[in-house]
Amino acid sequence: MTERQRPIGIFDSGIGGLTVLKEIFDRLPAENTIYLGDTARVPYGIRSPETVTRYSFENTRFLSSKDVKILVIACNTASSVSLDAVRRSFPVPVVGVIEPGAKAAAAATKRKKIGVIGTEATVRSSSYSRAIQAIDPAIEVFGIPCPLFVPLVEEGWTDGQITEMVAERYLADMRQKDIDTLVLGCTHYPLLKHVLSKVMGDGVTLIDSAIETAHAISTILAAQGLTNIPGQLVRHEFYVTDSPQKFLSVGERFLGRAIENIEKIQLEMEV
Numbered sequence: 001m002t003e004r005q006r007p008i009g010i011f012d013s014g015i016g017g018l019t020v021l022k023e024i025f026d027r028l029p030a031e032n033t034i035y036l037g038d039t040a041r042v043p044y045g046i047r048s049p050e051t052v053t054r055y056s057f058e059n060t061r062f063l064s065s066k067d068v069k070i071l072v073i074a075c076n077t078a079s080s081v082s083l084d085a086v087r088r089s090f091p092v093p094v095v096g097v098i099e100p101g102a103k104a105a106a107a108a109t110k111r112k113k114i115g116v117i118g119t120e121a122t123v124r125s126s127s128y129s130r131a132i133q134a135i136d137p138a139i140e141v142f143g144i145p146c147p148l149f150v151p152l153v154e155e156g157w158t159d160g161q162i163t164e165m166v167a168e169r170y171l172a173d174m175r176q177k178d179i180d181t182l183v184l185g186c187t188h189y190p191l192l193k194h195v196l197s198k199v200m201g202d203g204v205t206l207i208d209s210a211i212e213t214a215h216a217i218s219t220i221l222a223a224q225g226l227t228n229i230p231g232q233l234v235r236h237e238f239y240v241t242d243s244p245q246k247f248l249s250v251g252e253r254f255l256g257r258a259i260e261n262i263e264k265i266q267l268e269m270e271v
């Protein structure tokens with residue numbers, strides 16, 4: 001296998017990162033990919049930074065053993081609390097979802113007021129605020145955790161009255177802040193775009209970190225001469241840490257295509 005043919009490695013706490021993988025498939029169809037969903041330990045969004053960082057290292061070690069050419073932390077929570085530590089410890093380029101989303105949000109806002117929604121851990125970490133204010137310190141950032149969105153999406157309730165009511169309740173304060181840009185700071189939220197734009201109104205631009213991350217990956221691969229040559233057979237592998245059953249049924253909805261080559265694995269724990 002040549003340098004260019006080596007796979008892109010992606011990990012997430014579970015199924016959600018498939019929204020990022022979907023964008024990678026769209027933007028980089030010639031790339032081989034390996035996706036790891038840590039389904040035995042999902043959700044990460046309610047855990048401490050120390051625990052999530054330990055999980056990130058274990059996931060990264062697994063993907064490194066598969067000789068990936070670039071590592072993507074598709075999980076907003078894991079990117080928020082462990083990106084720097086993972087970057088320092090592994091030799092391949094590491095891409096998280098926060099910086100690409102923050103960059104797109106900073107470019108989109110006109111009134112310099114941005115909302116960020118995500119898991120408790122992501123919002124508590126202020127990762128998006130820091131990344132946005134590093135670009136423009138004059139931008140105000142308001143964060144609100146929306147933990148119920150994850151189970152709603154996994155249940156397939158991406159539309160309808162109940163989901164709209166939950167969104168209205170979570171976003172009531174946000175609507176008072178006069179924001180013009182809202183970052184969907186969690187892997188599951190791109191599936192709620194319809195409801196979120198209905199609740200926030202036409203005047204608010206939704207930023208999909210998954211799309212921005214695929215764009216960032218493509219830029220890094222091109223800059224390092226690592227983009228795969230089109231026209232070859234492409235392979236996509238999936239690994240999960242719990243039974244593949246739920247991952248398969250829900251995951252195919254996230255990905256919009258069939259999932260093959262899936263295997264349950266046991267991660268090596270840190271001692």
Ligand code: DGL
Pocket residue numbers: 012013014016017042043044045046074075076077078118119122150185186187188
């Ligand atoms: N993947 C997580 C994120 O983007 C959401 C699910 C979880 O809490 O693990 O933050």
